[in-house]
Structure formats: structure tokens, C-alpha cells
Amino acid sequence: xxxxxxxxxxxxxxxxxxxxxxxxxxxxxxxxxxxxxxxxxxxxxxxxxxxxxxxxxxxxxxxxxxxxxxxxxxxxxxxxxxxxxxxxxxxxxxxxxxxxxxxxxxxxxxxxxxxxxxxxxxxxxxxxxxxxxxxxxxxxxxxxxxxxxxxxxxxxxxxxxxxxxxxxxxxxxxxxxxxxxxxxxxxxxxxxxxxxxxxxxxxxxxxxxxxxxxxxxxxxxxxxxxxxxxxxxxxxxxxxxxxxxxxxxxxxxxxxxxxxxxxxxxxxxxxxxxxxxxxxxxxxxxxxxxxxxxxxxxxxxxxxxxxxxxxxxxxxxxxxxxxxxxxxxxxxxxxxxxxxxxxxxxxxxxxxxxxxxxxxxxxxxxxxxxxxxxx
Amino acid sequence: xxxxxxxxxxxxxxxxxxxxxxxxxxxxxxxxxxxxxxxxxxxxxxxxxxxxxxxxxxxxxxxxxxxxxxxxxxxxxxxxxxxxxxxxxxxxxxxxxxxxxxxxxxxxxxxxxxxxxxxxxxxxxxxxxxxxxxxxxxxxxxxxxxxxxxxxxxxxxxxxxxxxxxxxxxxxxxxxxxxxxxxxxxxxxxxxxxxxxxxxxxxxxx
Amino acid sequence: xxxxxxxxxxxxxxxxxxxxxxxxxxxxxxxxxxxxxxxxxxxxxxxxxxxxxxxxxxxxxxxxxxxxxxxxxxxxxxxxxxxx
Numbered sequence: 236x237x238x239x240x241x242x243x244x245x246x247x248x249x250x251x252x253x254x255x256x257x258x259x260x261x262x263x264x265x266x267x268x269x270x271x272x273x274x275x276x277x278x279x280x281x282x283x284x285x286x287x288x289x290x291x292x293x294x295x296x297x298x299x300x301x302x303x304x305x306x307x308x309x310x311x312x313x314x315x316x317x318x319x320x321x322x323x324x325x326x327x328x329x330x331x332x333x334x335x336x337x338x339x340x341x342x343x344x345x346x347x348x349x350x351x352x353x354x355x356x357x358x359x360x361x362x363x364x365x366x367x368x369x370x371x372x373x374x375x376x377x378x379x380x381x382x383x384x385x386x387x388x389x390x391x392x393x394x395x396x397x398x399x400x401x402x403x404x405x406x407x408x409x410x411x412x413x414x415x416x417x418x419x420x421x422x423x424x425x426x427x428x429x430x431x432x433x434x435x436x437x438x439x440x441x442x443x444x445x446x447x448x449x450x451x452x453x454x455x456x457x458x459x460x461x462x463x464x465x466x467x468x469x470x471x472x473x474x475x476x477x478x479x480x481x482x483x484x485x486x487x488x489x490x491x492x493x494x495x496x497x498x499x500x501x502x503x504x505x506x507x508x509x510x511x512x513x514x515x516x517x518x519x520x521x522x523x524x525x526x527x528x529x530x531x532x533x534x535x536x537x538x539x540x541x542x543x544x545x546x547x548x549x550x551x552x553x554x555x556x557x558x559x560x561x562x563x564x565x566x567x568x569x570x571x572x573x574x575x576x577x578x579x580x581x582x583x584x585x586x587x588x589x590x591x592x593x594x595x596x597x598x599x600x601x602x603x604x605x606x607x608x609x610x
Numbered sequence: 611x612x613x614x615x616x617x618x619x620x621x622x623x624x625x626x627x628x629x630x631x632x633x634x635x636x637x638x639x640x641x642x643x644x645x646x647x648x649x650x651x652x653x654x655x656x657x658x659x660x661x662x663x664x665x666x667x668x669x670x671x672x673x674x675x676x677x678x679x680x681x682x683x684x685x686x687x688x689x690x691x692x693x694x695x696x697x698x699x700x701x702x703x704x705x706x707x708x709x710x711x712x713x714x715x716x717x718x719x720x721x722x723x724x725x726x727x728x729x730x731x732x733x734x735x736x737x738x739x740x741x742x743x744x745x746x747x748x749x750x751x752x753x754x755x756x757x758x759x760x761x762x763x764x765x766x767x768x769x770x771x772x773x774x775x776x777x778x779x780x781x782x783x784x785x786x787x788x789x790x791x792x793x794x795x796x797x798x799x800x801x802x803x804x805x806x807x808x809x810x811x812x813x814x815x816x
Numbered sequence: 817x818x819x820x821x822x823x824x825x826x827x828x829x830x831x832x833x834x835x836x837x838x839x840x841x842x843x844x845x846x847x848x849x850x851x852x853x854x855x856x857x858x859x860x861x862x863x864x865x866x867x868x869x870x871x872x873x874x875x876x877x878x879x880x881x882x883x884x885x886x887x888x889x890x891x892x893x894x895x896x897x898x899x900x
Contacts, residue, residue: 335729336705336728339705339709339728342705342706342709343706343709343710343713344709344713345713354702354705355698355699355700356700356751357698357751357752357753360751360753361753372752372753374750374751374752374759375750375751375752376748376749376750376751377700377729377730377731377749377750377751378729378730378731378747378748378749379729379731379732385748389748389763392763392766392767392770393762393763393766395766395770396765396766396767396769396770397762397763397765397766399762413712413713414705414708414709414712414728417708417712417720417725418708418720418722418725418728420720421720421721421722421725421861421865422722422725422726422861423861423864423876466746466771467746467747468744468745468746469693469734469735469738469743469744469745469746469747470735470738470744471735471738471739471742471743471744472739473735473739473856473857474726474732474735474736474739474858475726475857475858476856476857482744483744486744597729597731598726598729598731598732598735599729599731599732599733599734599735599747600735600738600739601731601734601735601747650835661834661835661836661854664833664834664835664836665832665833665858717869719865719869720865721862721865722858722861722862722865723831723832723833723858723859723861723862726858
């Protein structure tokens with residue numbers, strides 16, 4: 236029996252602050268978390284990135300010294316959701332963690348403060364399980380930059396088609412480390428200033444940090460949002476280069492739209508990393524899907540690319556957009572910079588909103604499209 | 611249990627320095643062989659021309675070999691075959707290599723060809739390219755082989771999209787050891803897709 | 817000059833894991849990308865790292881790379897002209 240699945244609660248910890256409502260309001264005022272960062276532990280030169288400040292997490296949990304920075308942030312977000320929605324920690328609750336690299340900053344790092352076995356994601360999951368006493372070991376998803384959205388999709392599938400769980404906590408997060416900065420740098424993917432998604436003059440992405448958490452349940456509350464459809468397809472083209480035809484993303488969008496009954500979309504929350512090839516690929520896929528005219532934003536110029544959190548972070552902000560009936564502008568966009576023009580949102584417009592599409596794409600050729608609607 | 615809707619059509623195990631297809635040994639080498647030499651020998655024994663194989667990391671190579679063997683047994687994978695994989699160490703082999711490179715005090719280097727493999731799902735991309743699979747991919751990280759989670763999830767994913775086929779399993783490659791079980795699921799066969807069967811298959815390879 | 821091209825061929829084969837090739841298989845004028853050797857965008861990035869680490873030449877414009885990496889010969893010419 237197919238039951239509907241809803242997002243009934245959410246939490247965001249980002250450099251813009253703690254709490255998703257606060258984060259949403261910051262976006263409407265045009266606030267950005269991206270700033271110049273001069274930190275020799277990350278790179279030997281200045282980068283532009285969005286980092287969570289020490290005061291946001293240090294000393295905020297029990298037995299604080301037993302948990303890494305990233306684990307502490309995950310715990311803080313989960314605690315918020317448990318407190319707000321009285322979520323039980325028993326067998327009926329599944330915790331899904333989404334991260335690309337977890338505690339990888341500890342690996343071979345001469346300054347690491349924790350034993351190296353903590354780089355294993357199962358160890359991180361275990362630490363989080365232990366903190367709350369969850370009956371089930373948290374399950375981790377590590378599927379590149381679609382991890383956050385994919386974890387939501389996996390939670391929906393499990394709640395809808397298996398009777399193992401009643402609710403899920405889906406939590407995504409990654410932190411900026413030398414490991415990640417040096418890799419993106421080697422890919423020549425980092426922007427020399429604040430990124431400009433879909434803009435003519437875009438020249439790369441910014442890395443960002445955020446923790447995003449969603450309470451996924453079969454019970455609809457008044458302000459819940461329904462996970463209407465999800466679809467995910469691989470490009471089967473190249474392990475790092477975006478497909479020139481946008482094949483996997485196009486198929487994901489088409490199937491999600493079909494599964495959702497071809498709804499009218501009020502807006503699209505794109506991936507929009509602001510690299511030359513990614514944004515072009517998305518424009519082509521959206522054009523092929525006949526969605527070039529739908530209002531669209533990328534939130535990467537507010538938060539940077541938050542990797543394992545991004546799909547979830549941007550979904551949650553999309554949900555707040557629905558609730559508030561306000562469109563979030565796509566920061567950093569001025570001139571059309573893709574071969575197929577898109578309808579970028581430039582003003583925080585107020586209008587009735589009911590349904591939106593979230594997309595994400597990542598290394599390995601993975602893509603996902605999800606549709607959310609107000610209850 | 612009700613009548614199962616899906617069956618295990620073929621499976622491949624790689625344990626240390628031996629590879630078996632459907633329980634029958636296909637390659638066995640001395641335990642002193644390095645992982646790299648072992649995987650290269652397996653590639654040579656496949657007798658195919660796929661130069662990209664040599665660019666892959668150990669995780670991708672092992673997964674590539676297993677999926678290559680299974681398709682020889684069960685025929686080409688349909689393009690919508692879902693890929694649902696899991697392991698403990700994620701992409702540790704490449705993570706280790708990248709971290710050693712960037713923290714090298716003599717000559718710190720970040721290699722793009724290493725960094726790209728520091729995500730476990732790259733392996734899913736590699737086999738999608740090889741077998742032309744435009745399908746759903748998920749890479750889970752567990753503490754240990756967990757058919758108790760994988761079976762209900764795989765079933766849910768197949769039911770959700772009304773799919774007939776998936777490749778699923780456990781692909782733990784770290785340092786020198788290999789502990790891999792991949793299986794191909796379809797609508798017909800004699801071995802039902804159940805936790806009990808998957809425990810049996812996992813344990814049959816010594 | 818031919819010493820440099822030989823050295824480059826060996827480096828390209830090891831760095832890019834072109835396992836099935838030897839230095840003798842690689843002609844000075846074979847296109848490295850496209851229909852020639854079939855290298856891809858990750859290989860191009862890897863060659864940029866190689867120029868930097870082995871010859872101290874930094875290449876930040878990927879468009880420039882396309883010309884430099886056309887063949888082993890064009891790479892050698894570029895290195896000769898820019899080497900410190």
C-alpha cells in the first residue's frame with residue numbers, strides 16, 4: 236500500500252545562523268555567507284568560502300571533547316529536530332546521514348585531534364547513534380553532490396514501500412578541509428571571488444559548510460510538505476565532466492514530472508554550482524524538459540557548494556519559500572551565460588506558491604530531480 | 611514470507627586473492643600477490659580491451675571485474691538496472707592516496723586523477739559507462755555487510771519504480787584486503803532475493 | 817629536443833596510467849586528445865599538474881592547455897620556450 240510521505244520539520248545550521256526560518260529570512264535580505272578566507276590549514280593562498288564559525292558549535296553538546304567538529308554539528312541539528320517534534324529514538328526511527336567525506340580532514344593530517352579510525356563514516360554514525368541512544372545504527376549515504384537530496388529520496392522509498400520504519404531523520408553535512416580544497420583546486424573548479432551561478436562571467440564554485448536536517452514522516456501536519464516524486468538517473472557518460480546533452484538530469488526531471496502528474500511548477504531550485512560546464516549542462520537539460528521559462532534559482536552564491544548538505548539545504552529553503560509564498564532570488568546572476576536561456580529569479584517576489592522542483596547533479600554522473608508540494 | 615517478487619540471477623564474490631562466479635572459482639592467486647597485481651591479472655583474464663580500467667582505483671577495478679563476470683553469465687544488463695551498493699571504507703584507497711599527496715612535506719601534490727576517485731559512487735559511474743546504464747545509483751556506508759537493510763531497501767526501490775533489475779551488494783576494499791559480494795537481481799530464477807539467501811551466499815566463499 | 821620528447825612520453829604513460837602503451841608506440845605528432853590517444857578532461861588536468869611539478873610551468877587557462885597538449889611535440893616546444 237502506497238502512503239504519502241512528508242517533510243514535517245527541518246533545521247539548518249549555516250554560517251548565516253542556526254535555524255531554517257532565520258536562514259530563509261537572511262536570504263531575502265540578500266545576505267551571503269561567502270567571504271574571503273585566509274587560512275594556511277586549508278590553502279596557501281586566499282580562497283572564497285562559507286565557513287561555520289567556532290562559536291556556533293564549540294561547547295554546545297554534552298561530553299563535547301568526545302566528538303569531532305562535524306559530529307558536533309550533526310548532533311546539534313538532530314537535537315533540534317528531536318526537541319521540536321518529540322521524535323522517539325526507538326526501532327521505528329531511521330537516521331540517514333548524508334555526507335561526501337565526513338571526518339576526512341583527520342586523514343594523515345598532522346594537526347588532527349582524533350584517532351584516524353574516526354575517518355570511517357560508520358564510526359561517525361556510531362558516535363551519533365551513541366549520543367542519542369538510537370536503537371538503529373544510522374545509515375550513511377555517500378553519493379557525491381546529490382547525497383543530500385538522494386537521502387531524502389531513500390527515506391521516502393523506505394517509508395512508502397517498506398513497513399520497517401515510521402519516520403526518518405535525514406541529516407546532511409560536510410566540512411571544508413584541505414583534502415577538499417586541494418582537490419577542487421586541482422580540478423580548477425574554484426572561483427576567484429563570490430560565485431555567479433548561470434551568469435555569463437561565472438568562473439567556478441565556492442565551497443561552503445552547512446548542516447541540513449529534515450524530519451520525514453507518514454503523518455501530514457498543517458505546514459508539512461509532500462515529497463511528491465523523485466527520480467534519479469546516471470549520465471553514463473563521464474565520471475567527472477557534466478554530460479553535454481544533460482542526459483541524466485533530463486531523464487530525472489522527465490520521470491519526476493511524469494510521476495508527479497505533470498504539475499505546474501512555481502519555481503525550480505537548481506544545482507547551479509557556477510562552474511562553466513555544470514550550469515551549461517543544467518540549462519540544456521531544463522530546456523529539453525520544456526522548463527526554460529519556469530522561475531529558477533541557485534542558492535550557491537549564498538552558501539557556496541555545501542556538498543553532502545546541498546541538496547537537502549536547498550530543498551529546505553525551497554520549502555520555506557513555499558510556506559512564505561516568496562521566491563528567493565538567484566544571487567550573483569546578471570547576464571545570461573548559458574546557450575539555452577533560463578528564467579532566473581532576480582527579486583524576492585511575493586506570489587502564491589504550491590509546487591517546486593529540486594535538482595542536483597554530481598561526480599560519477601549522478602543526477603536527481605525531486606518535486607515537493609504544499610499539503 | 612510471501613512469494614518473492616525478485617530473484618538472484620548471478621553473483622560474484624571476491625575474497626582476498628580469489629574470485630568466484632556463482633560459487634565457482636574463476637581466479638585464485640597466492641595470498642602474497644599485491645591487490646594491484648591481483649586485479650590486473652583478473653583484467654587480463656577477462657581478455658577485453660578497456661584501457662580506462664588502468665586509470666581506476668582498486669574499488670572501481672574490483673567492482674568493474676565483478677559486474678563484467680556477472681553479465682557474461684546473465685546477459686547484458688537492461689539500461690534501467692538500479693545500482694545499490696554498500697561498504698565500510700567508502701573510497702579509502704583513493705582518500706589515503708590523496709591525503710598522503712597533499713600532506714607530503716617534501717613535495718605536496720593534489721592529483722586530479724586521484725581526487726576524482728575519492729567518492730565511492732564513482733565506481734557506479736564507471737560501470738554505468740561500461741554497461742550503458744542510465745539508472746538510479748545509491749552508495750550506502752555500513753559498519754558491516756548488512757543484508758537486513760539492503761534487502762528491504764532494494765525491494766522498496768524496485769517496487770517504487772516498478773523495476774525488474776538491480777545490481778546490489780557489499781564492496782569492501784581497503785589496504786590489501788578484498789571482501790566483495792555483488793549480485794544481479796531479476797524477475798525470474800531459483801534463488802529468491804531474501805536476507806537468508808544473501809547470508810548464505812556471502813558465507814559460502816571461504 | 818628528442819630527449820625531452822622521450823622523457824615526456826615516459827611521464828605521460830606513467831602519470832596517466834596508459835598501461836598498454838610503451839614509449840615506442842607514442843609518436844611525437846599523434847594527437848593526445850580526441851581520435852588520437854583518446855585522453856579526457858581529467859588527463860588534461862593531470863598534465864597541467866605535471867607541467868607545474870616537473871617543469872615549474874603554471875598553466876591556469878584551460879583554453880591555453882588545449883593548444884599546448886595537442887601532441888607530445890607541441891608540449892615539448894612549449895616547455896622549451898617557458899622552462900625556468
